[in-house]
Amino acid sequence: MTRQKTYLVISALGEDHPGIVNQLSKAVLEHDCNIEDSRMAVLGGEFAAMLLVEGKWNTLAKIENALPELERQLGMIIVSKRTGQRTTEGNLLPYAIDVVSMDHPGIVNNLAGFFAERNINIEDMATSTYAAAHTGTPMFSVHMTIGIPADVHIAALREEFMDYCDGLNLDAVLEPLKS
Structure with missing residues (x-):
């Protein structure tokens, strides 16, 4: 029996500066989770990131609880939402x-x-x-x-x-x- 994967989508937006990707990825790693997919870009003077983070439900909960402090440290707006595996309709x-x-x-x-x-x-x-x-x-x-x-x-x-x-x-x- 395969375990249904659980995911957290994290969106972060704020003024661009060096070290953002390092701090975001470190927070994911420190909570025993994995970044499965991501998009990151500098748009104007802002840095925008979207991460699909995979982990056990309890480790994802720990990341969710850590996000307000990470938001403060990075000076960014961070939003998260739980999601499941993508289902495709038909071929x-x-x-x-x-x-x-x-x-x-x-x-x-x-x-x-x-x-x-x-x-x-x-x-x-x-x-x-x-x-x-x-x-x-x-x-x-x-x-x-x-x-x-x-x-x-x-x-x-x-x-x-x-x-x-x-x-x-x-x-x-x-x-x-x-x-």
Whole structure:
């Protein structure tokens, strides 16, 4: 009989400074837990982290109790929530999407709307802005992973997505996720 894993999602946000990742990971380790997944980034002058921490229910409770002090020490806002293992509905095919265009408002909302209308889940997304080489034009890039239900006709979806992006002047690629 396998034990159902128990998880705690920890979200931390605060002014960026050296040592944040060290202190967050040390708190997890000191409470006999493990970071199974994480996303961390500096956004503007702020550091943002999301951690999926796995442990026994009692060790997760100890981390939860330690978070207010860690929040004070780091000068961050820390929020946590218990969760279980992810359950997936049906067979999902993992696909990667990359989009690049001149920066303008609404790109993320347009892409999210396209997939939401088709009941396709965005599982991971990262966006960034940068200046185009030579011209300095403000550019925007999106990388996302989606889960496409196995009963969706991929070629038709790809054609529809590419036409949609062309209509918005977005350069896009939709391809199977490479592991």
